[in-house]
Structures are given as C-alpha cells and as structure tokens.
Amino acid sequence: xxxINDVIIYGTQGVCKITGTEEKMISGKKKTYFVLQPxxxxxxxxxxxxxxxxxxxxxxxxxxxxxxxxxxDSMGSEDAIWVANExxxxxxxxxILAKGDHLELIQxxxxxxxxxxxxxxxxxxxxxxxxxxxxxxxxxxxxxxxxVLDLGSKADLMTYILARLEK
Numbered sequence: 001x002x003x004i005n006d007v008i009i010y011g012t013q014g015v016c017k018i019t020g021t022e023e024k025m026i027s028g029k030k031k032t033y034f035v036l037q038p039x040x041x042x043x044x045x046x047x048x049x050x051x052x053x054x055x056x057x058x059x060x061x062x063x064x065x066x067x068x069x070x071x072x073d074s075m076g077s078e079d080a081i082w083v084a085n086e087x088x089x090x091x092x093x094x095x096i097l098a099k100g101d102h103l104e105l106i107q108x109x110x111x112x113x114x115x116x117x118x119x120x121x122x123x124x125x126x127x128x129x130x131x132x133x134x135x136x137x138x139x140x141x142x143x144x145x146x147x148v149l150d151l152g153s154k155a156d157l158m159t160y161i162l163a164r165l166e167k
Contacts, residue, residue, distance in 0.1 A: 002034065003018065006061075008062065010048070011100070013036075015062065016038050017039060022035050033047040034047070034048040034059075035047060040143065068145055078110060079107060079110075080107055108133065109134060
C-alpha cells in the first residue's frame, strides 16, 4: 500500500506526491482519500478514495533508473502501433493512454511520429486527434522519465535519450 510522501504515477496526471490522507463526508458517508499533489502543477490537488479499487489501480510506483534505461535502450527495436482506420486507432490509443503501459506508449509515439513525417512530406498536417494522442503519450512517458532521471526539461530529456540511443 502507499504511504504519505511516496511519489507515484497517477493515471494521465503524471508524477504526484502523496501529501496525506483526508476524511470527507460524501452523501452522509465518511470516506478516506489520498491527497495527491502533482509535481508539475503545485496548484492542483487530487483526492483518491482509498476504498475504490478502480481508481486505486490508476496509481502505480515510479520506474527505477534501470527500468527507464532498459526502455530507452529498447526504443529503436520496438515496433510502431499504427491502425489505418481512424476510429479503431482512436479507440486503441485511448486504451493505451488509460493503461499507461510504457512499451505501448513508446510504440504509439513512434507510429504517430512516423505518420506525422509522412504527412509533412505530402504537405499535410497531422490529424488533430493524432496530435493530441502524441502529446498525451509524451507527457505521460516523459514526465516520469524527467522526474526519475532528475532532468530539468523536455529538451534535457531528449538530449539524454538520443545520447543513450547512440551508444
């Protein structure tokens, strides 16, 4: 179970610190909530009921540096996940974002990036939904990588990833 001061990932919110627990009366019933503070948005507070397994499943531990290095090292060999049918692709990408599986996020980012380059070569833009999926997947993945690797910005992270891939 999670403890106060643990730093975790919470769904698509990204890296959060558990700052405490709080009891609230909802519909006449007292419930206990984890109080989460997103590390990149100090103005936000998230309350997660401690007795709701569906919501608690959105909380997970951070990857270790070793696990992140292993993921980065596998980036070049991972296949892209692209589905030609736009509706099926949207459904798949929503599912990937909800699960937060790192390998699938990498595969999704690779697929959208390759598709974006194809569209640009044709003088076209990426579909708005694909662009949103790309940014959301990057945010989930890179937010955690930056925090664990103690890198200040996305540019620092990209430099780090590229240098590691060149080895």
